Amino acid sequence: MANCPFCGEKMRDGVCGSCGYREYRNDEILGEAVEKESKVIYDEPQTNGGYNGYGVNKELGILWKVIFVLISIFFSQVIGIICAVVLMTRPYPSYRSFGKKLLILNIVLLVITFILGLVIGMLNIAAIGSHRIIEHGFSVFSILM
Numbered sequence: 001m002a003n004c005p006f007c008g009e010k011m012r013d014g015v016c017g018s019c020g021y022r023e024y025r026n027d028e029i030l031g032e033a034v035e036k037e038s039k040v041i042y043d044e045p046q047t048n049g050g051y052n053g054y055g056v057n058k059e060l061g062i063l064w065k066v067i068f069v070l071i072s073i074f075f076s077q078v079i080g081i082i083c084a085v086v087l088m089t090r091p092y093p094s095y096r097s098f099g100k101k102l103l104i105l106n107i108v109l110l111v112i113t114f115i116l117g118l119v120i121g122m123l124n125i126a127a128i129g130s131h132r133i134i135e136h137g138f139s140v141f142s143i144l145m
Helices: 062-075 076-089 091-129 131-143
Strands: none
Touching: 062 076, 062 091, 076 091
16 A cells, blocks of 8 residues: 555555545546547648648649749749749748749849849940940931931
8 A cells, every 4th residue: 555645644546535635547537538539630741831721731843943933034034023922922831932032033133134234235335435326316316206
């Protein structure tokens, strides 16, 4: 027989006669609780942040990523920015992550395009000469009038 940890009296069958302390095991259910069968709601593996509100985290395919990057590089940075914003509004973390990267790529490409345009314009002015550009510009303007 063990002693009660609270009052020190002898315990009989795991119950203290003086204070009412009861010793229980971890696998024992106390009171009116009933153990029921449990189910796994989502049995699919969760990646990139786990549960996202829809139960499954969708991944953006590599083919779509390549298509979006090619559109951004070869067609228009504006279309690429629109695609990036649309991807960033999706509830899936992988879509949002790629959308942020695509937006950064398009902004960098837009800045590079602007800078190269300025450099090429300056090289044209240096090569042709500013007075020819001004004369040519006024002659085209006078022909149009």
